[in-house]
Amino acid sequence: MKNARILLVDDEPDVLDFLSYNLRKEGSEVFTALDGKSAIKKAIEVLPNLIVLDIMMPGMDGIEACRRMRELPETKNTLIVFLTARTEDYSQIAGFEAGADDYLSKPLNPRVLISRLNALLRRRPTHTGAMNIVNVGNGISINNDNYSITVGGEQIYLPKKEFEIITLLTSKPGKVFRREDILHEIWGKDVVVGDRTIDVHIRKLRQKLGDDRIKTFKGIGYKFEF
Amino acid sequence: MKNARILLVDDEPDVLDFLSYNLRKEGSEVFTALDGKSAIKKAIEVLPNLIVLDIMMPGMDGIEACRRMRELPETKNTLIVFLTARTEDYSQIAGFEAGADDYLSKPLNPRVLISRLNALLRRRPTHTGAMNIVNVGNGISINNDNYSITVGGEQIYLPKKEFEIITLLTSKPGKVFRREDILHEIWGKDVVVGDRTIDVHIRKLRQKLGDDRIKTFKGIGYKFEF
DNA sequence: TTGGGGGCTTAACAAATACTTAACGTATAT
DNA sequence: ATATACGTTAAGTATTTGTTAAGCCCCCAA
Numbered sequence: 001m002k003n004a005r006i007l008l009v010d011d012e013p014d015v016l017d018f019l020s021y022n023l024r025k026e027g028s029e030v031f032t033a034l035d036g037k038s039a040i041k042k043a044i045e046v047l048p049n050l051i052v053l054d055i056m057m058p059g060m061d062g063i064e065a066c067r068r069m070r071e072l073p074e075t076k077n078t079l080i081v082f083l084t085a086r087t088e089d090y091s092q093i094a095g096f097e098a099g100a101d102d103y104l105s106k107p108l109n110p111r112v113l114i115s116r117l118n119a120l121l122r123r124r125p126t127h128t129g130a131m132n133i134v135n136v137g138n139g140i141s142i143n144n145d146n147y148s149i150t151v152g153g154e155q156i157y158l159p160k161k162e163f164e165i166i167t168l169l170t171s172k173p174g175k176v177f178r179r180e181d182i183l184h185e186i187w188g189k190d191v192v193v194g195d196r197t198i199d200v201h202i203r204k205l206r207q208k209l210g211d212d213r214i215k216t217f218k219g220i221g222y223k224f225e226f
Numbered sequence: 227m228k229n230a231r232i233l234l235v236d237d238e239p240d241v242l243d244f245l246s247y248n249l250r251k252e253g254s255e256v257f258t259a260l261d262g263k264s265a266i267k268k269a270i271e272v273l274p275n276l277i278v279l280d281i282m283m284p285g286m287d288g289i290e291a292c293r294r295m296r297e298l299p300e301t302k303n304t305l306i307v308f309l310t311a312r313t314e315d316y317s318q319i320a321g322f323e324a325g326a327d328d329y330l331s332k333p334l335n336p337r338v339l340i341s342r343l344n345a346l347l348r349r350r351p352t353h354t355g356a357m358n359i360v361n362v363g364n365g366i367s368i369n370n371d372n373y374s375i376t377v378g379g380e381q382i383y384l385p386k387k388e389f390e391i392i393t394l395l396t397s398k399p400g401k402v403f404r405r406e407d408i409l410h411e412i413w414g415k416d417v418v419v420g421d422r423t424i425d426v427h428i429r430k431l432r433q434k435l436g437d438d439r440i441k442t443f444k445g446i447g448y449k450f451e452f
Numbered sequence: 453t454t455g456g457g458g459g460c461t462t463a464a465c466a467a468a469t470a471c472t473t474a475a476c477g478t479a480t481a482t
Numbered sequence: 483a484t485a486t487a488c489g490t491t492a493a494g495t496a497t498t499t500g501t502t503a504a505g506c507c508c509c510c511a512a
């Protein structure tokens with residue numbers, strides 16, 4: 001839950017306060033909005049990792065807001081969780097069909113809320129295009145905006161090539177990427193770099209990340225793991 | 227929901243029938259198990275996309291089964307949804323901490339179930355989800371993203387040639403591959419290696435897989451069997 | 453213009469490891 | 483029994499990767 005950016009949307013300030021308090025206590029960065037329209041504006045502005053959206057709101061309701069956010073490139077892949085006062089089957093159906101990722105009903109036990117949001121966030125590791133900060137687990141996160149990674153709290157700015165390589169490798173932790181695939185992905189189809197170029201970049205990454213993060217598979221390629 | 231492989235686990239056959247019926251109607255391929263232990267076996271065998279797991283079961287319960295499956299390479303990233311008779315906060319907490327992805331409570335409206343599972347399956351990003359794992363039966367699976375095999379829960383990384391050979395042999399379990407065919411497949415048409423080269427690789431594989439998995443056919447070649 | 457710095461690549465050599473071979477042992481079929 | 487094919491082991495060879503330092507290129511500032 002640390003580093004998560006969460007946007008809360010509800011028309012009751014009391015609910016916002018209650019949820020904000022509990023989520024901030026867990027280390028999340030919390031933003032709020034009071035109705036659907038301002039939620040969309042806010043979401044585009046702050047690019048949250050997760051949006052908690054009340055269904056019943058004056059003006060634009062949650063369902064409609066969700067539907068619209070699913071159209072926008074900035075929020076197309078953002079996790080959206082609905083919130084409602086009662087568990088009604090049709091509103092659940094409508095919510096999921098509008099593109100929701102989960103559904104919570106009030107009154108909320110804060111521990112349940114937090115566990116549930118955690119489970120959602122845990123499942124969403126890699127870049128979905130619009131998302132800026134990607135947590136790849138174990139204290140390592142990647143910031144696509146400024147070409148930096150964070151390792152154990154320390155932020156390290158990486159040169160472009162190194163950043164591209166680590167982004168590729170962490171896009172699927174545990175997978176072995178073949179050298180030739182890395183060449184294609186990073187340098188393009190018609191490769192014109194020497195044999196040792198990748199190795200040098202890998203070496204520099206290892207110096208910055210620690211030696212045990214990137215593992216060599218001789219004759220094949222490299223993989224990233226925690 | 228089409229093409230989804232779903233494993234249902236519950237100790238009540240009635241529940242299994244009810245859920246199976248509804249999920250199959252949506253085009254899913256459904257497998258079932260009656261308790262935690264057989265669920266794990268089944269999961270390793272069929273490698274489902276999603277597992278619906280009852281919490282209260284005789285023998286190994288759902289929480290424990292989930293926890294164990296999160297340890298196994300075959301099921302580490304599989305979606306797991308818990309099912310329980312009542313909504314109790316701590317069992318939800320325990321469930322999520324065991325690595326669950328969602329939580330449903332009985333009695334289940336089938337439309338809600340389907341919407342919810344759909345939401346889970348839909349948001350699984352292709353590049354971050356499960357590994358490309360092939361189960362070849364009897365506790366042996368091959369991870370193509372990893373150049374590794376799993377034998378009885380233990381993950382073994384193989385050198386390239388060995389991995390290529392075992393991949394070839396397991397591509398058709400039971401079939402006898404002639405030596406010369408193996409040579410052509412792995413080394414190519416015009417590469418000429420000595421007579422004993424294959425034997426050495428086979429030996430190393432046998433050391434890692436167990437002696438009884440690869441059988442020799444004198445004068446012909448080798449075959450893989452369970 | 454010139455000099456410096458950072459990033460990227462290359463080259464040369466060292467190190468690691470996968471692959472192959474050779475030599476000999478064992479099993480099997482005719 | 484003997485020839486033939488396969489098994490086993492250890493040692494050799496080839497290939498791949500690690501490491502380091504140096505060179506180049508581009509951009510920016512003096």
